[in-house]
Amino acid sequence: DPALDRFLNFEEIMAYVDEVSAAFPEIVTVIDIGSSWEGRPLKVVKLSNGPGKKGIFFDSAIHAREWIGPPTALFAINELTENLADNQALLDANDWYFLLIANPDGYHHSWVQDRFWRKTRRPNNLCVGTDPNRNFDQHWAEGANLTEWECSATYPGSEPFSEPECKAISDFILATPAITMYVAIHSYGKYILYPWGHTNDLPLNVNELDAVAQEANAAITAVNGTVYEIGTTANVLYHAFGTSNDWAYEQAGISLAYTIELPGGGLGGFNPPASDISLVNAECWEAFKVFAANIPISR
Ligand code: 0X9
Numbered sequence: 001d002p003a004l005d006r007f008l009n010f011e012e013i014m015a016y017v018d019e020v021s022a023a024f025p026e027i028v029t030v031i032d033i034g035s036s037w038e039g040r041p042l043k044v045v046k047l048s049n050g051p052g053k054k055g056i057f058f059d060s061a062i063h064a065r066e067w068i069g070p071p072t073a074l075f076a077i078n079e080l081t082e083n084l085a086d087n088q089a090l091l092d093a094n095d096w097y098f099l100l101i102a103n104p105d106g107y108h109h110s111w112v113q114d115r116f117w118r119k120t121r122r123p124n125n126l127c128v129g130t131d132p133n134r135n136f137d138q139h140w141a142e143g144a145n146l147t148e149w150e151c152s153a154t155y156p157g158s159e160p161f162s163e164p165e166c167k168a169i170s171d172f173i174l175a176t177p178a179i180t181m182y183v184a185i186h187s188y189g190k191y192i193l194y195p196w197g198h199t200n201d202l203p204l205n206v207n208e209l210d211a212v213a214q215e216a217n218a219a220i221t222a223v224n225g226t227v228y229e230i231g232t233t234a235n236v237l238y239h240a241f242g243t244s245n246d247w248a249y250e251q252a253g254i255s256l257a258y259t260i261e262l263p264g265g266g267l268g269g270f271n272p273p274a275s276d277i278s279l280v281n282a283e284c285w286e287a288f289k290v291f292a293a294n295i296p297i298s299r
């Protein structure tokens with residue numbers, strides 16, 4: 001089992017990925033989709049028990065400091081391997097893909113240097129790092145804050161996909177049409193968000209996006225009463241462009257694409273205690289099952 005009573009650093013998470021793939025070779029494939037700027041691997045854990053199935057993809061820790069995300073993916077992987085006997089139907093129905101640490105350099109930096117680091121670690125002229133969740137080629141840099149630019153926490157990069165981490169995700173998703181659902185795991189705020197981020201307009205299939213989100217929230221609430229707020233990023237939260245969520249929706253043609261903002265805690269909201277992990281995991285697992293039950297049959 002992965003340790004779920006504490007947060008795991010990058011090396012520990014990669015060690016778990018190796019362990020689970022060795023222990024469950026008939027279910028787990030580790031797909032190396034590329035490397036970070038500093039050369040750390042981007043590993044997608046694919047869980048499957050047979051060919052020809054549609055899949056749901058999760059990215060977590062694309063924002064380095066959002067440590068509560070990876071445990072929810074680790075928990076799900078454990079449910080679909082170690083605890084498969086309880087979850088067989090979930091693996092029979094479709095494939096599951098997890099990019100546990102989408103921003104390995106930033107995540108490492110948040111462990112060793114700056115707990116609240118958000119961006120990648122590629123240097124710019126003045127400041128280090130790009131916001132990888134602004135770097136996707138989707139209405140890139142539309143409405144960006146040009147005054148802070150490079151040093152801003154939401155710097156979108158020098159060009160779309162300037163960050164190798166984002167390019168690797170894009171290449172992998174485009175090369176894997178079996179993935180028909182996308183969930184970006186973030187914190188914090190207790191939101192289930194769907195497109196758009198760059199405009200207050202509603203997406204074409206807003207009714208479908210909203211219905212699945214409502215169902216996921218009901219499943220979360222049933223665990224312990226926690227309520228998430230649901231809606232488009234722009235309407236519920238703020239304007240955001242170039243996110244993995246909206247890129248998957250618009251550019252990859254994935255009609256059900258979400259961002260889940262997990263509960264906050266601790267200083268500034270990004271530092272919840274490890275004792276919060278188990279409830280967040282239990283709630284997310286219920287939501288993830290609802291998402292997976294609604295995987296579209298095609299893009
Ligand atoms: O600003 C972000 O990137 C996300 N919030 S966070 O506090 N985790 O940084 C929200 C992104 C939501 N984006 C879309 N659904 N488009």
Ligand code: ZN
Nearest residue numbers: 063066186187
């Ligand atoms: Zn985030």
